[in-house]
Every structure is written in C-alpha cells, then in structure tokens.
Amino acid sequence: MPHARISSGLLAALLAAAGGSALAAPGGGPDVSRHQPQIDKIVAEISPKRIETYIHKLVGFETRHTMSDTTSDTRGIGAARRWIKSELERCGAGTRLQVAFDSHIAPVSARISRPTEIVNVVATLPGTQDASKDRMYVVSGHYDSRNSDVMDAEGKAPGANDDASGTAAVMEMACVMAKHNFDATIVFMTVAAEEQGLLGATHWAEQARQNNLNIAGMFTNDIIGSSRGDDGRVDDKQVRLFAEALPATKENNDVNRMLLQTGGENDSISRQLARHVKEQGERYVKGFKVNVIQRRDRYLRGGDHMPFLERGFAALRFTEPNENFDHQHQNLRTENGKVYGDLPEFDDFNYIAKVARVNAAALASLALAPASPREVKLRTDKLENDSTLVWTPNAEPDVAGYRIVWRETTAPGWQGSLFVGNVTEATVKLSKDNYFFGVQAVDKDGNVSPATYPSPKR
Known part of the structure; x- marks a missing residue:
C-alpha cells in the first residue's frame, strides 16, 4: 500500500509559510486555490x-x-x-x-x-x-x-x-x-x-x-x-x-x-x-x-x-x-x-x-470534484505522537491524489492542509490528541472533495 510520511520539518515549514493557521498549499500537487473558469x-x-x-x-x-x-x-x-x-x-x-x-x-x-x-x-x-x-x-x-x-x-x-x-x-x-x-x-x-x-x-x-x-x-x-x-x-x-x-x-x-x-x-x-x-x-x-x-x-x-x-x-x-x-x-x-x-x-x-x-x-x-474518500481510518494500534491515516482509493479516473487537512480542536474550520500524493496511507507529525483530521480527494484540475472524518482503526 503506498504510504506517505510527512516530516516535522516540512510540516513546520508549511505552517510557518501559512502563518501557522491558514490552509497551506505545498507544491507537487494540483493548485486547489485557483478559480475554475x-x-x-x-x-x-x-x-x-x-x-x-x-x-x-x-x-x-x-x-x-x-x-x-x-x-x-x-x-x-x-x-x-x-x-x-x-x-x-x-x-x-x-x-x-x-x-x-x-x-x-x-x-x-x-x-x-x-x-x-x-x-x-x-x-x-x-x-x-x-x-x-x-x-x-x-x-x-x-x-x-x-x-x-x-x-x-x-x-x-x-x-x-x-x-x-x-x-x-x-x-x-x-x-x-x-x-x-x-x-x-x-x-x-x-x-x-x-x-x-x-x-x-x-x-x-x-x-x-x-x-x-x-x-x-x-x-x-x-x-x-x-x-x-x-x-x-x-x-x-x-x-x-x-x-x-x-x-x-x-x-x-x-x-x-x-x-x-x-x-x-x-x-x-x-x-x-x-x-x-x-x-x-x-x-x-x-x-x-x-x-x-x-x-x-x-x-x-x-x-x-x-x-x-x-x-x-x-x-x-x-x-x-x-x-x-x-x-x-x-x-x-x-x-x-x-x-x-x-x-x-x-x-x-x-x-x-x-x-x-x-x-x-x-x-x-x-x-x-471527486467523491469524498471512503473508509478513512486513523491508526490507533500503537501509542505514538504521529498520526497515520489510511483510506480506500477513489474510483474516478482523474483523481490526482489526496490531501490531509487538520485543525485544532477548538477551531471551526480547517487550518492546515497537505497534498500527500496518490497514496492510500500517510503519516503526519501531529498528535491525534490535539488535532482533528480529514482526508480530501483532489482531481487533476484542482477540484477538491469535502473532507471525510476518520474513524479509529484499532
């Protein structure tokens, strides 16, 4: 199963570039912020x-x-x-x-x-x-x-x-x-x-x-x-x-x-x-x-x-x-x-x-946009401060990959995001204790699905 692991250094850089709260837009994926004509x-x-x-x-x-x-x-x-x-x-x-x-x-x-x-x-x-x-x-x-x-x-x-x-x-x-x-x-x-x-x-x-x-x-x-x-x-x-x-x-x-x-x-x-x-x-x-x-x-x-x-x-x-x-x-x-x-x-x-x-x-x-990802899970099979999410791949032929989004537990909207590629598992250096996560599907034109909230994977 393809697996992306996001380092704490990259996360820190993304959050710093976004002022620590705005949605980050890292390179390597479709531009999800552009207007669709x-x-x-x-x-x-x-x-x-x-x-x-x-x-x-x-x-x-x-x-x-x-x-x-x-x-x-x-x-x-x-x-x-x-x-x-x-x-x-x-x-x-x-x-x-x-x-x-x-x-x-x-x-x-x-x-x-x-x-x-x-x-x-x-x-x-x-x-x-x-x-x-x-x-x-x-x-x-x-x-x-x-x-x-x-x-x-x-x-x-x-x-x-x-x-x-x-x-x-x-x-x-x-x-x-x-x-x-x-x-x-x-x-x-x-x-x-x-x-x-x-x-x-x-x-x-x-x-x-x-x-x-x-x-x-x-x-x-x-x-x-x-x-x-x-x-x-x-x-x-x-x-x-x-x-x-x-x-x-x-x-x-x-x-x-x-x-x-x-x-x-x-x-x-x-x-x-x-x-x-x-x-x-x-x-x-x-x-x-x-x-x-x-x-x-x-x-x-x-x-x-x-x-x-x-x-x-x-x-x-x-x-x-x-x-x-x-x-x-x-x-x-x-x-x-x-x-x-x-x-x-x-x-x-x-x-x-x-x-x-x-x-x-x-x-x-x-x-x-593609459909929201299915069967999104947050791994809980071992104690760690990292957070690993897994999901089932989308069926649409134009899916470019997936984006993990997160926010602090008191925030109403997503505060950070990261495109992790066309994978079905990714690990981020953020604690599941302190953040809420979601996974979005992204197509090649940058259209983004609503997020899917993960259930626990024991």
Missing part, C-alpha cells in the same frame, strides 16, 4: 433581473397554497407548478436538463383537510463521468405559500420571500448551469407543501432512500429574499447556512457513536459539507460571507432539508441574516401605517442573486 462563468451569469421576473410571476398567481386551485391557468398552485415546469423546459431546451413532475397524494393530516396531490417540479442535470454520475447533489426551494391561517387556501398569499425567493434562485441556477457539463449529477427541485409539513421534500427524500440514491449533499433555500431585518438594519453581505451536528434521535447509530467517542461532534457529514460550501462560496463571491450556524435550523424551526437529514443525508439550509416577521405568514393589510404581507417590494433581488451565486459555486465545485 467554468465556475467563474456560471457565477457571472446569475441574473438579479431574471430572478426578479420569476418572483413577480410567482406572486402573480395570487396564492400558491398547497390546497389552492389546480385547474386555473392564472391562479393557484396548479398554474404555478405548470409555469415552473414550462419555464425550466424552455430554458433547458437543447441541453441535457430533464424536467418532470414528481407527485403523490397526501392523506388528511393536521394541515391537509382533504386528500391532496402534492407535486414537486424536478429538473435533473445528469453527470457526464461514468464513475461519478450516480453521485447526486440536490438544491431546492419551496414554491407553495401561505398567509396567517395555514389552512386558508383562498386568500391571497404572495409568498415573495417565503419562498418565491428560493424557488427563483433554484430556477435561475438550473437555467444557467444546464449549459455546462459536470462529472456528478445535480438535481434542481422546487417542492410543494413545505408549509403543510414538509410533505413534498419528505416524499422525494423517502423515495431517494428507498431507491438507494447516492445523495452526497442537499441544500434548501428558504427565505433568502431580504437584506433588511425587522429593525431596519440592512445586511447584504452575508447569508446564514444552518448545519446540523448529530441528529436528535433516541439512540445513536455506530457512526454518531464514533463521533461522540472521538470528540468529532463538529465533524458530521453536514458540517463537512458546510465547510466546503463556505470555502467555495466565499472564494467565488467576493466580499460575501457564508455564516455557518451550528444548528440544524433556526431555533426549534424547520425546513425542507430536514427530511434529508432524517434519512441520513448531508443537508443544509440557506436563510437571510435577519428575518422580518411582518412579511412572513401574514395576511395582506396595513395597520397604523405599517404594511404587512410577503410582497415583492420587500425583496432585494441583488441579494438573492448573491445567495444563488454561492449555491451555484458550491454545487459546481462539488459536482466537478
């Missing part, structure tokens, strides 16, 4: 104007409540989903984008008063590399809306921010990215019945689990429309990215038990995905911060990423920095001079475009 092109093409047009069209259906009219061509959720599908088919014409409805009948429940057809609009861009095309990345927004009464299917519910903003971002990404090729598959999904209990996302996630789909990462964009908070503060330079550590289950599975035993609660697959999204998003969208919030969602609240988390997939939620609840789940009205309701005049279309660019950059980098 394809991703720059995608990010540049994301259009605030098109996003604005999409949002106004969605608001124009008056209500997109899950139990609203399905037969009208101008009003209700049926008209909305048919328009979304036709628009994705229009912009995807001549590309490999495959657009389809995904539907099921939801029975009567707490927020469904009669059996109701729930219809997701799913646009799939198949991967082009044989070794990667079964690996999938999913991005979603929910196109249903509501007003003050969650059961009111007739009253106006424009839903410009919640969640026409996320729906428009997903549509814009699909239309722009459909013109490009990626090794892995990307699924752009606008889902229904989020407001009635995450029903559309739950159905799709459950089907993915039953069919053993390889969902390597999922993002939902929900309430990404406004840069102005309820106190008037304007913050258009960051987005919140919610990332779960360990799930709140009655019993831990073997993976989560291992994370607890080794202090790796901050190294769940969703946290690893969040680190990657932050790094790539901030690389390609200059001056914009991806603020990773170490919670599954806002305090005791939820979204369409949660059905994916509950089925063992890595999943994240994007949300604006400061919500304004006067413009969420509110009947349209004016009281004491204050306007209530989720109207498009309270959206910031340039801000939505920035969030969409972060999504697109992260999705593109994931779908161009």
Whole structure:
C-alpha cells in the first residue's frame, strides 16, 4: 500500500509559510486555490433581473397554497407548478436538463383537510463521468405559500420571500448551469407543501432512500429574499447556512457513536459539507460571507432539508441574516401605517442573486470534484505522537491524489492542509490528541472533495 510520511520539518515549514493557521498549499500537487473558469462563468451569469421576473410571476398567481386551485391557468398552485415546469423546459431546451413532475397524494393530516396531490417540479442535470454520475447533489426551494391561517387556501398569499425567493434562485441556477457539463449529477427541485409539513421534500427524500440514491449533499433555500431585518438594519453581505451536528434521535447509530467517542461532534457529514460550501462560496463571491450556524435550523424551526437529514443525508439550509416577521405568514393589510404581507417590494433581488451565486459555486465545485474518500481510518494500534491515516482509493479516473487537512480542536474550520500524493496511507507529525483530521480527494484540475472524518482503526 503506498504510504506517505510527512516530516516535522516540512510540516513546520508549511505552517510557518501559512502563518501557522491558514490552509497551506505545498507544491507537487494540483493548485486547489485557483478559480475554475467554468465556475467563474456560471457565477457571472446569475441574473438579479431574471430572478426578479420569476418572483413577480410567482406572486402573480395570487396564492400558491398547497390546497389552492389546480385547474386555473392564472391562479393557484396548479398554474404555478405548470409555469415552473414550462419555464425550466424552455430554458433547458437543447441541453441535457430533464424536467418532470414528481407527485403523490397526501392523506388528511393536521394541515391537509382533504386528500391532496402534492407535486414537486424536478429538473435533473445528469453527470457526464461514468464513475461519478450516480453521485447526486440536490438544491431546492419551496414554491407553495401561505398567509396567517395555514389552512386558508383562498386568500391571497404572495409568498415573495417565503419562498418565491428560493424557488427563483433554484430556477435561475438550473437555467444557467444546464449549459455546462459536470462529472456528478445535480438535481434542481422546487417542492410543494413545505408549509403543510414538509410533505413534498419528505416524499422525494423517502423515495431517494428507498431507491438507494447516492445523495452526497442537499441544500434548501428558504427565505433568502431580504437584506433588511425587522429593525431596519440592512445586511447584504452575508447569508446564514444552518448545519446540523448529530441528529436528535433516541439512540445513536455506530457512526454518531464514533463521533461522540472521538470528540468529532463538529465533524458530521453536514458540517463537512458546510465547510466546503463556505470555502467555495466565499472564494467565488467576493466580499460575501457564508455564516455557518451550528444548528440544524433556526431555533426549534424547520425546513425542507430536514427530511434529508432524517434519512441520513448531508443537508443544509440557506436563510437571510435577519428575518422580518411582518412579511412572513401574514395576511395582506396595513395597520397604523405599517404594511404587512410577503410582497415583492420587500425583496432585494441583488441579494438573492448573491445567495444563488454561492449555491451555484458550491454545487459546481462539488459536482466537478471527486467523491469524498471512503473508509478513512486513523491508526490507533500503537501509542505514538504521529498520526497515520489510511483510506480506500477513489474510483474516478482523474483523481490526482489526496490531501490531509487538520485543525485544532477548538477551531471551526480547517487550518492546515497537505497534498500527500496518490497514496492510500500517510503519516503526519501531529498528535491525534490535539488535532482533528480529514482526508480530501483532489482531481487533476484542482477540484477538491469535502473532507471525510476518520474513524479509529484499532
């Protein structure tokens, strides 16, 4: 088995060159810090104007409540989903984008008063590399809306921010990215019945689990429309990215038990995905911060990423920095001079475009990169201050090698890295007691996978 051993002198030199904390970029491997021209092109093409047009069209259906009219061509959720599908088919014409409805009948429940057809609009861009095309990345927004009464299917519910903003971002990404090729598959999904209990996302996630789909990462964009908070503060330079550590289950599975035993609660697959999204998003969208919030969602609240988390997939939620609840789940009205309701005049279309660019950059980098290494282990068969990691080689033909990353136990993000070559074992002169480690796969173009946290190898 190929084995790289990294001397303490080399590590010291790398850390010194990086100021002791920044990610080191040693020679001998692909340049992982350079911009990929394809991703720059995608990010540049994301259009605030098109996003604005999409949002106004969605608001124009008056209500997109899950139990609203399905037969009208101008009003209700049926008209909305048919328009979304036709628009994705229009912009995807001549590309490999495959657009389809995904539907099921939801029975009567707490927020469904009669059996109701729930219809997701799913646009799939198949991967082009044989070794990667079964690996999938999913991005979603929910196109249903509501007003003050969650059961009111007739009253106006424009839903410009919640969640026409996320729906428009997903549509814009699909239309722009459909013109490009990626090794892995990307699924752009606008889902229904989020407001009635995450029903559309739950159905799709459950089907993915039953069919053993390889969902390597999922993002939902929900309430990404406004840069102005309820106190008037304007913050258009960051987005919140919610990332779960360990799930709140009655019993831990073997993976989560291992994370607890080794202090790796901050190294769940969703946290690893969040680190990657932050790094790539901030690389390609200059001056914009991806603020990773170490919670599954806002305090005791939820979204369409949660059905994916509950089925063992890595999943994240994007949300604006400061919500304004006067413009969420509110009947349209004016009281004491204050306007209530989720109207498009309270959206910031340039801000939505920035969030969409972060999504697109992260999705593109994931779908161009190799898969995260498998079966990564940290040797514990003898007492020593060195740390030896082993892993299974990737199947992709363009893998150039692997990179070990590390951070101190109190650090949220990776602080150091080292390309170790196309090997399956490497030793670094750092103590496993004092650092957390991960292993990333790197292809010949410098595309890097999210890190895999090692389990103990006894």
